[in-house]
Amino acid sequence: MVSEAAEADPLGRVAKPRLYEQLVTLLLGYIESAQLGPGDLLPAERELAQRLGVSRATLVQALVALEVLGVIDVQHGNGAVLVYRPSIATVIKGLREHRNRLPEIVEARSTIEVKLAGLAAARRTDSEMEAMDAALDVMAAEIANGGKGLNGDELFHQAVTAAAHSAVLAQLMTFIAEMVLETRMESLGQPGRPEQSLASHRSIAEAIRAKDSKAAAAAMQAHIELVSDVDLLK
Template structure:
């Protein structure tokens, strides 16, 4: 006998993305091996072989875990566990990150474009030296096969300092941790460090030339490109 009543509307169950499945497997490995904070994960090549995936695919899962603060990845030393979360906690943090991405991009577009324009107007010889030093740092990191996260951070800090705006600098400081998430995420994409470095050089050239409009436009294009991160969206 059929049950009468209003039919239930069922939606499709979203299939976990591959990097989410890999994150779960990595956490399973961490749990099985009873790894704790400060313990090192296997080398990327070995871990990819154990999981039966390419290193490129594994890298996506590792970037996601790094963005969420679960691991710390240092060039040449591999991934170190920061803390051991449950998968439920990890997925919740992942969704929270995804939801705030548009707001982070909006804030960066608003603040950093203005900062670049002000830097072109107000930069001193010392400011230009700091910008050049940041470019050299990032170039060295990228040449060594690293992502250039530290050099990237130094460059944007140098631009902020060159703008000589205490209030804007304070606002940038307020969102710095959120920007770090997107920085790691963006520079973890194949070929992205080289693209970002080239964009930084164009921004620096406009600032050095004292061209506020060009500096603002170059920064705007840069923020637009680095915000195109399909991994965690």
């Protein structure tokens, strides 16, 4: 039987760091020891994975976490560029705070964007449909060139918001835009996710094209469930 003193232990247990947190710590230690400064390139992903003894998929989780926190900028064709050199403690604290609020960001998206998709199907104009199609073309081109499709993804959701013709909901999307960008970066950083996301965007677009509000809302909900499946939430 556990004593009351043990149950009330103010120290509790130290949470075991997730693997990507350990990798973040190692990467920041490398940045410090190598005296890298803003604008300097980190070694290529393949080299980093080999030196750390992890898969590239696991390494990508750590790089995505650092990108979301603004420590690095992962540029297609160039690799990971250091933006600034923070303390390890600051980054780990920011990472854990970010992970804790991710479910609430997903909840907000489900509430607002599902409604926006339904309204867009009912209210969209031909030119607004063309804007969605153009955004999908941008995303497809980015992915075909080896990128994540981040810009096209953002353009598509902006086009859906505009087509809904709801000033209040548009203001709410502006308010959470920076937080949504965090989840977008994390989701599109998952292996195979850009292609999956593009396909779900196309499903949303087809429902809006058909002016089927119920189908558009369902497609947006399915999309948000897809993009909320990120490793940082596990």
